[in-house]
Amino acid sequence: MGKISLSLITVLLIFSACGKKEEQAAPPVMPYKVVAVAKSNTSLLAEYPATLEGVTDIDIRAKVDGYIEKxxxxxxxxxxxxxxxxxxxxQTANQxxxxxxxxxxxxxxxxxxxxPLVERNIISDVQLETAKANLASAKSTYQSILEKINYASIKSPVNGIVGTLPLRLGSYVSSQTTEPLTRISDISTVYAYFSVNEKQQLDIMMHAEGKTFQDKIAKMPQVNLILSNGMEYEQKGRIETFSGQANTQTGSFNVRARFLNTNKLLRSGGTGTVQIPTHLKDVILIPQNATLEMQDKRIVLIADKENKVKAIPVEVRAVPGGKFFVVDKGLNANDKILIEGIGIVSEGTVIKPELVDYATIITPEKKAIN
Structure with missing residues (x-):
């Protein structure tokens, strides 16, 4: 009887040790950031690097030969x-x-x-006509020299801002001089030039109102300009043109946006970022990087009521900018989707959800300059 009791105790101790090993081997519950999605009205900003140019940038060149006097x-x-x-x-021209x-x-x-000699028939008309021709020739030569002198006074053809002055007093210039005397930039209005790829162009046009391409451009919302210092320019702009066809080498379309520049803050040759807003109503937005693509399906990971990870197929639409999807089917308001650990956490894993404010995920930071 004592031997049986000893054996039973030994078995129980073994099971107890095994239980402790299994308990120690259980993986810890890891924290992952999640957001509770919601339907909202919002505006998304797609950003594109841009270069700035004035309405006109005119090279000022000499029309005649000479030394710069003033x-x-x-x-x-x-x-x-x-x-x-x-x-x-x-001086030479004056002489x-x-x-x-x-x-x-x-x-x-x-x-x-x-x-009077011709009038009295003393000489023939031929002599007078020859004298008149000589007079016309002399006047023409004289007028050409006066124009040459006038061209020596070089004036601005437009209102604008003076560019660099590469040449100095005494420099010899002519109409063949490679480098211009300067450049005058009319910057009362400034154009921002940027490029979009074919997919971006389609996304922009598909979200724009209007029937025809030109009608869509005319009805597009005003755009923002973020300056190189990160501040938003005070004036809103409008997109005026898309290039008629894509660049065969880059596959991109050239776009031009127009901004008034009454305070002359913007200058030709500057850079910035054009923001194109897309206004959305009563939609669920999710970050594109919070999804997976599996077998032609878009998958979102959610944390269920038991904090277990569950894979949910969703139907989405891309919005301009390449950062967000509009969810048309698959998610409901208050579903908690994972925004980290995507592609790492497997379905069925128990996690510790760390709730992140949904508004901080979908609302871009904006700065303004006045």
Missing amino acids: IYVQEGQEVKKGQLLFKLET EARAAKAKVDAAQVEVNRLK
């Missing part, structure tokens, strides 16, 4: 149409003008002398 402006100065920018040396004017006067004297 520079009347400074780099970055605002100028008006017709304002004097440069003056070229005209030529005086000589040409003397020839005009002499030719005029000859015409005046021959007219």
Whole structure:
């Protein structure tokens, strides 16, 4: 009897030890961030890097040969149409003008002398006509020299901002000089140029109102411009054009947005980021990186009432920007979806949900500059 009791105790001790080993081997419950989704009205911002250019950027070049005698402006100065920018040396041209004017006067004297002689039939009309032709030729030469002198005073063709001044006083310039004297940029309005790929272009157009392509562009919401310092420009802009076809090398479409620039803050050659809003009503949004694609299906992981991970197939639509999906089917309000551990946590795993505010996931940060 004592032997049987001893054996029973030994068996119980073995089972007890095994139970402890199994208890120790059980995996710990890991924390993972989740969000409780909700239906909402929201605006999503798709962002595209852009370069800025004025309405016109005009290279200022000399039309005649000469040395720079005077520079009347400074780099970055605002100028008006017709304002004097440069003056070229005209000493030689002035001398030529005086000589040409003397020839005009002499030719005029000859015409005046021959007219009465022809009227009295003392000489033939041929001599007078020849004198008139000489007078016309002298006037033409004189006028050409005056135009040359006028071209030596170089004026701004538009209102705008003076660019760099690479040449200095005394520099010799001509119409063949490679480098322009400067560039005048009309920046009363600034264009932001950027590119979108084919998928982005389709997403933008499919969410836009209107029947025709041009009608959709006209009805697109105003866009934002984020400056290179991260601040939002005070003026809203509008998209005006998409290129007619995709670039064969990059597969992208060129887009132009227009921004008023009354305070002249924006400058040609600058950079920024154009934000295109998409307005959505009564929808569930989820981050694209919170989903998996399996066998042509889009999968979302949710934490059920027992905090077990469950895989749910969903039907989604991409929205411009490539960060979010609109969920058309598969999720309900207050479902808790995993936003980390995607592709790592397996279905059926018990987790410790760490709830993250849904609004912080779908609301972009915005800064403004006035």
